[in-house]
Structure formats: C-alpha cells, structure tokens
Amino acid sequence: MSTATAKCCCTNTILKTVINLIWLGVLAFAWPFIHLTVFYFRFDQRLPADGLGGALVFLPMGLLSGALLLYLLNRSTDSRQRRFTTGGYLIAAPFAFVGSLLSGLASNPHIGVALFGGGPLALGAWLGYHLSRTD
Numbered sequence: 001m002s003t004a005t006a007k008c009c010c011t012n013t014i015l016k017t018v019i020n021l022i023w024l025g026v027l028a029f030a031w032p033f034i035h036l037t038v039f040y041f042r043f044d045q046r047l048p049a050d051g052l053g054g055a056l057v058f059l060p061m062g063l064l065s066g067a068l069l070l071y072l073l074n075r076s077t078d079s080r081q082r083r084f085t086t087g088g089y090l091i092a093a094p095f096a097f098v099g100s101l102l103s104g105l106a107s108n109p110h111i112g113v114a115l116f117g118g119g120p121l122a123l124g125a126w127l128g129y130h131l132s133r134t135d
Helices: 003-042 051-075 079-106 109-131
Strands: none
Touching: 003 051, 003 079, 051 079, 051 109, 079 109
C-alpha cells in the first residue's frame, strides 16, 4: 500500500469519527431540548425554575442510546438495515419520553432516566438492526 493510500484511508477514518461525534452530540442534547420544549408549551410558556440544569438529567439517556444507535448504523451492511435501525429508534422514542419522565418517581432520577429512557431507545435500535439482518 502506498503512502498516499494509507494517508487517504486515515483521513477518511478521522473524518468519519468526527462526523459520528457531531451526531452523538446532536442526539445527546436533543433529549434535554425535547423535554424543555414540552415543559415550555405545557406550562404556559414558562421554563422550569432550574432551567437548563434540570433538563441535563436527560443527557446520559441521549448519550448512551445515541452511542448505540451510531454503533449499529456503522455496522449496518446496507441501506435497509440502516432504515430499520433508525426506524426502531424512532418508534421507541415516545416510550422513552414517557419512561424518562416517570422514572424520577420510581428511582434516582439520573439512573432511572438512563435506564427507563435510554433502555427503550437502545432496545428499539437493536431490534430494528437485528430484524433487518439478511444472513
């Protein structure tokens, strides 16, 4: 392998890693933003007293489920498998939203949100990935 080919391959890997990290940030911060938006419109256009700090409890949920989603998307062999994986994640999103809201009542908010919010998202992505496998 020539040096130019090795350099190009390394550059592509770095670029793919950077793109994955950007998407991970978007997925992680989407869940606190969704919860703040719902709170804002539900409670007469007011934000919670602790504002953004209170919504950051949903960040681990987005980080864990987003990391698994990106991992499965990178392992996907074709576009059908990527669509099923993403579809499973999106179908599980309403269940994750309700689970993350109610988890604070059942357990420690940080652990409960990651478990009852991130769990359905991870399960949905995993099921979508495995149901679409052709081998």
